[in-house]
Amino acid sequence: MSAAWLLPLAWAIDTSFKSETDAASPDASWLPAGGFTLDAYRTVLDQGNLPVWTLNSLIVATAVTLLTVAVSALAAYGFSRTVFRGRRVLLAITVASIMVPPQILIVPLFRQMLAMNLIDTYAAIILPQTVAPMMVFILKKFFDGIPRELEDAARIDGAGHPRVFWYIVLPLSRPILAAVAIFVFISSWNNFLWPFVSTNDPALMTLPVGLPTVKDSYGVQYAQSMAAAVLAALPLLVVFLFFQRRIVRSVATTGLGGQ
Structure with missing residues (x-):
């Protein structure tokens, strides 16, 4: 199964080292007739767009990750540790929104960004991606498992919700926060549809949006x-190589692998 999964990746790498004639040949072959070449890489790098797309993807994915983790953690803490009027209704709406396909929200989100004059800005790409009901639900379930005795001890010393959240809940939630951040970053890095819809400026294209433009008159x-x-794919590969243990540990200890 691993070999079958790696086959398309191996074919993509093999094709990238072929000439355009060999790559377009109807006779599929791992060994090109004209030999391997770096011409495709030289052409892509000489176009000057890839560094811009990479930088945009890094800015967007980092901002989305930080905002999503912050917003989701605060919302999850509110659902898990506070009692307020309408809490159950809001929680039910949050859970139900997980079942809403993101594509349904494209038109209303675009109209909202248009009304706020944010189209063709980083804000238009980033802000709609920071709402993640699934992450709120996952964090809420994890916060429910944190012993309340720790919070009670802190409250005896005069700690309120902000201090309890910052000094007790967050330090104990590092594995789940790391796992959520990893999944959000990867999802945002690979997101195509919303960045494609929310911007027309080539200078704001992310990698998934810019890659389909690699073509010419032929x-x-x-x-x-x-x-x-x-x-x-190299940036994500580098991130995985550097944080491999953290990624595997986070997924294994939080159960996100089955999500």
Whole structure:
């Protein structure tokens, strides 16, 4: 199964080292007739767009991750540790919204961004992605499992909700926060539909939006497209290599692997 999963990735890497003639040839072959070449990578890098797309993806994914974790953690703490009027109704709406396909919200979100004059800005790309009901629910369930005796001891010393949240709940929730941050970052990095809809400025394109533009008057250039895709995947690969233990530990200890 692992070999079958890796086959398309291996084919993409193999295609990226072919000439455009060999890549477009109807006779599929791992070994190109003209030999391997770096022309596709040179062309993609010479265009000058890939660094801009990478920087935009990094800015958007980082901002979305920080805001989503902050908003989701605060909302989850409110549902888990406070009692207020309408709490059950709001929690039910939050859970129910998990079942709403994101594509349904494209038109109203676009109209909202348009009314706020945010189209073609980083804010238009980032803000709609920070609402993550699934992450609120996951964090809420984790916060429910934190012993309340720890909070009671802090309240005896005069701590309120802000101090309890910052000094007790968050330190004990590092594994789940790391897991949520990892999943949100990857999801935002790979998101195509909303960044594609919310901006028309080439200077604001993210990698998933910019990669389909790798073509010329002769149509799609397969070797260049695969080279750009490989380069786009490198940042996530580097992140995984550096934080492999943290990623595996977070997924294993929080149960997010089955989500």
